[in-house]
Amino acid sequence: MEATELRTFAIDNHLFRCIQCGKCAASCPMGFKTILNPRKLVYQALVAGEFDPKAHQELWDCTTCFTCSIRCPKEVDPGNMVIQLRSLLVQDGRIPGTLTTALKSIFERGNPLVMPARDRGAWVGDLDVKHLDDGADVFYFVCCTTSYDMRAQKVAQALVKLFNVAGVDFGILGEAERCCGSEVRRLGEQGEDSLFESLVEEWGEEMADYSYQRMVTTSPHCYDVFKHHYPMNGREVLHYTQYLAQLIQDGKLQFTNKIERRVTYHDPCYLGKQNGVYDEPRAVLKALPGLKLVEMDRSREKSLCCEGGGGRVWVEDPNPEKKLAAWRIDEALGVGAEVIATACPFCMQMLEDAVRTAGAQDKIKVLDVAELAAEAL
């Protein structure tokens, strides 16, 4: 960016509000192992006279946890600045290799995983699940990872079991479901004529035609993007942990099976920090008989990011430093947890990788809140 362009950028992003306090930088989970420093990026954008995003490959290190933005005392939103800078790289076609594949796959097949659309509903098997064609109270939005990934499919299956026991009238879109675009947006493919914009337009319109009252999502990422960036025409968007907590409170879900395990809960950034949903997942866990919930030191607002957001789950990161998810597993073991529960398909993937890398499979299991709940039925 040249001087005038840069100045407009700085003004539009409220960078002039920044007092260089360093809260964002110290809050950034990646700052301790990469050169990513949101404070310095703001400063350079303000005073350097020009700014070449190409010289800042660390922009791709951002996990889009948004801890920086949430904590900034001046409401500068440095996280969003990072995304805007990524957008400039994306417009130039400068995007890491595997991410190009993911984006292309979303464009062509409606999922980032290069999987055929027709297999999207295969996880259902012989479960009792209807199509949303005839309308339903709940539109269960499954998510790409949950639909195709064998491990993640178990979460969808557990949720179906819970919904059926609670007598929920729900439907899915099966092969017609498409990627929500959350990570597309956070990779920088946003704004005018972007992939994200076309998703919102086409996909948002298509979804609006179905008859349903509320959308319930498996992933906090889908939840976040639908809730804040799609026209939902007054329909409520809920993360499944919120919906389960409601069903439990209304007496529609009862648990009889004892889960005699020490469980700790890992807050997904897109659910906790970014949307303030801290209590509901814990309420579900606390309703499970026998389960002992223990908190890690870093929980809720202080939760450590798993490193999977912002498309990072799709890239092979050459950084030799220990993964954030590995730190997280250490913390979970530190409080004597036998299970680290989470409520996000990306967190699950990152944490499971970390358990495998550490060879800790016999010490700790990664389970989704829904799986624990289904087990307690």
Place this chain on the structure above:
Amino acid sequence: MARNPKIGVYICHCGINISNTVDVAAVRDYVATLPGVAVARDYTYMCSDPGQGLIVEDIGAHDLDRVVVSACSPRMHELTFRNAIVGAGLNPYCLDIANIREQCSWVHKDRDEGTAKAKALVASAVARAALLEPLETREVGVIKSGLVVGGGVAGVQAALDMARAGFPVTVVEMADHLGGRAMDLSHTYPLMERADDLLGQIVGALEIHPRATILLNSRLVDVSGYVGNFEATVQTHDNGTVTDHKLRAGAIVIATGFDPFDARLKPEYGYGQYPEVMTALEFEALVSPNGPTGGRVVVNGREPQQVVFIQCVGSRDRSVGNPYCSRVCCMYTAKQAHLVQQSLPQAQVTVLYMDVRAHGKGFEEYYDLVRETGINYRRGNPAEVLRRGDRLVVRAEDTFAGEFVDLEADLVVLATGMVPRAETAEVAHLLKLSQSADGFLLEAHPKLRPVETASDGIFLAGCVQGPKDITDTIAQAKAAAISAMIPFARGMVKVESATCLVDEDLCAGCGMCEEICPYGALRLDTHLGKMRANVVLCKGCGACSATCPSDAITLQHFTPRQVMAQVDVLLSV
């Protein structure tokens, strides 16, 4: 009403503020042709002494009985010009202002259009001026006693000054003792005097003052009246019994103070999670000579070896809705760090800060002195406080070094800021006062009227108006006391003459106006079935006159004839 009015019209250039967009000479020539206008002039600054002199001279020379000034908003200078014509022997209500600045030159660009609009505005004012009637100026007596709400430093000082000046004063305090939050402090900066000694001096003086009445465990629950003549109801709680007192006062000083910021709203600092994390006020109690350890710094049964202070907790922080600086935390943090260094010379003390604002007398010097005792000031707003083993870790970016630091700590002190007291909105509602955007009570003008409110006779002192330290609080309290006593010295206050007037022949006694009046100035005489106006309470808002279905109420100085004459002219040009 003057049958053949002689009107003088004065058109102001306001430097170039008006004359840039309005052809002032053209307006003058046009106005001179209007019926009733005896003289029309223009001048660079009408509000200046020579400008006012022109008016005064003309009133004598041309025997004027009405004056129209076309200049800036009446909010700016109506009083100036009223005083000027009174000086020349006219009634102050024989003046009308045509606002051709805010409502014309400042909002238009085109000179022709601006000039045309100015002509219309002035002509309409001339039409109204012809119909204006002199009104009697009224004054009422004043109750020469003060009411102070809040018995902290500000309230105690304001009450003490009023009592010492010779006027009875009542202090209403919610708690069971005077002195407020400052009484819980250990020492005061920069002189390190003991807070309880210092404040004890003014509290003690007030307690024994014969003209001071102190109502503890009490709250103000109702207020009516107006400047010079307030009537208040105060509720006192005493061991479960509640008594209501009625009292009368000529002026009210509001000094209800602040609340400390709730550190739980910054969850990243672990307040409430870790016992080693405390707020500045808790730290004050800990190091107070009257505290549980007699002033020794002990945490978890041990003397801490690594102490970290975090500044600006809940201040300068939009994310918690407090964009303002709390003005005291920089200095009290320096003081607290100093106290730790004095009592634990071996301890390593670090202050994490964003900026240090040492703006008061002797403050910068004190800040220098504190640092030289061996305290590390590191610039960075820390991200979070974490547990590592039996220690805490404060994680920050040292922005000067450009590197991340994990500071170990066995005591973390949060420099919590000031927020408006939870009851501030209630107080504002009770007294019909406004709050500024930050939630504190709003002063009448930030520079010229810092202790007044928009309501005559009600004043602000201390942190209810915004964060301040003891020095500034005392200064403001003294200012509020003096301002409150101005009418006491005169013995009389002017009340608005442009009030409502009930025509009893037309009044049907329906009571609609009584309901609509926000000042309680109208009461139905149930015997006669007629409405009665208390013109001392009436503020001349006109709500009643607009509501009355029988057209029985007129608002003097804004009668239907006067207003319609103005409207007719505006519609005909």
